[in-house]
Amino acid sequence: METLIMGILNVTPDSFSDGGQYNSVARAVQRVEEMMQQGVDIVDVGGYSTRPGHQEITVTEELDRVIPVIEALQSLDVLLSVDTFRSEVADAALKAGADFVNDQWAGKYDRAMFDVVAKHRAKIFLMHNDDREITGDVMAAITEDLMQQAERAQHAGIKHEDIWLDPGIGFAKSRAQEIEVMRRLDELCSLGYKVLLATSRKRMVKELLDDGLPADARDEGTAATTVWGITKGVHAVRVHNVAMNKKVARVADGLRG
Secondary structure: OOOEEEEEEEOOOOOOOOOOOOOOHHHHHHHHHHHHHOOOOEEEEEOOOOOOOOOOOOHHHHHHHHHHHHHHHHHOOOEEEEEOOOHHHHHHHHHHOOOEEEEOOOOOOOOOHHHHHHHHOOEEEEEOOOOOOOOOOHHHHHHHHHHHHHHHHHHHOOOHHHEEEEOOOOOOOOHHHHHHHHHOHHHHHOOOOEEEEOOOOOHHHHHHHOOOOOHHHOHHHHHHHHHHHHHHOOOEEEEOOHHHHHHHHHHHHHHHO
16 A cells, blocks of 8 residues: 655744745645655645634635645645645535645535535545543544544445544644554554644654754654654655655655555
8 A cells, every 4th residue: 555645835924834835826736746756646635724722714815825726736746735624615616626635624624515515526534623622541432533523424424435534633632642543543544544644843853852943843753753654554645854754664665665
């Protein structure tokens, strides 16, 4: 099995790692062309920053950021995902040519999300998130929540094979809980759904490195989590540094056989 590489394209002014770098259509297209040369499989376009202390924006502002970019990327032969929890944005992005919706609230924020994805016969990533941190068995809580949402998605008409799960590293979990989730990823991968791992440059990686480096200097640490995730059975990784993670994934896939 070949691990898919999802490249992050933040068309925002305030994302924690690369905010402001690609928030014009021309720069966004240029960045995707670079990622394609590096072997990206899916490009995840996000117009709403979720970093701590992020600024709230309206639906209209989010649409104005992501739709022109998705439309411009139609000339390139690459799968596109829209990173949003709003059904209005998902609907417009899928109409513009996106293939996936990456919902950081797994359909819990906007109850219309699953109907929209089903209508377009699209694919969806369900990321675990919550309004409060988990107490008790963290992996049991994550799997129970994601399985409930996956069942809701199927009831709305989304095919089982079009549903992906994401444990939500960096959201509603302590660092200790995130490390436990990483150690038990195989449990999530055994549920019969494809799994996306999104750890790129996140605080867990920073604290494991314990070096005080800025976000864009955490790529080697991210690559280690990519290899770890592959050994546990994940099917795709969401990363900033496509070239590095493509290489380590190729080797890890080869060793796994």
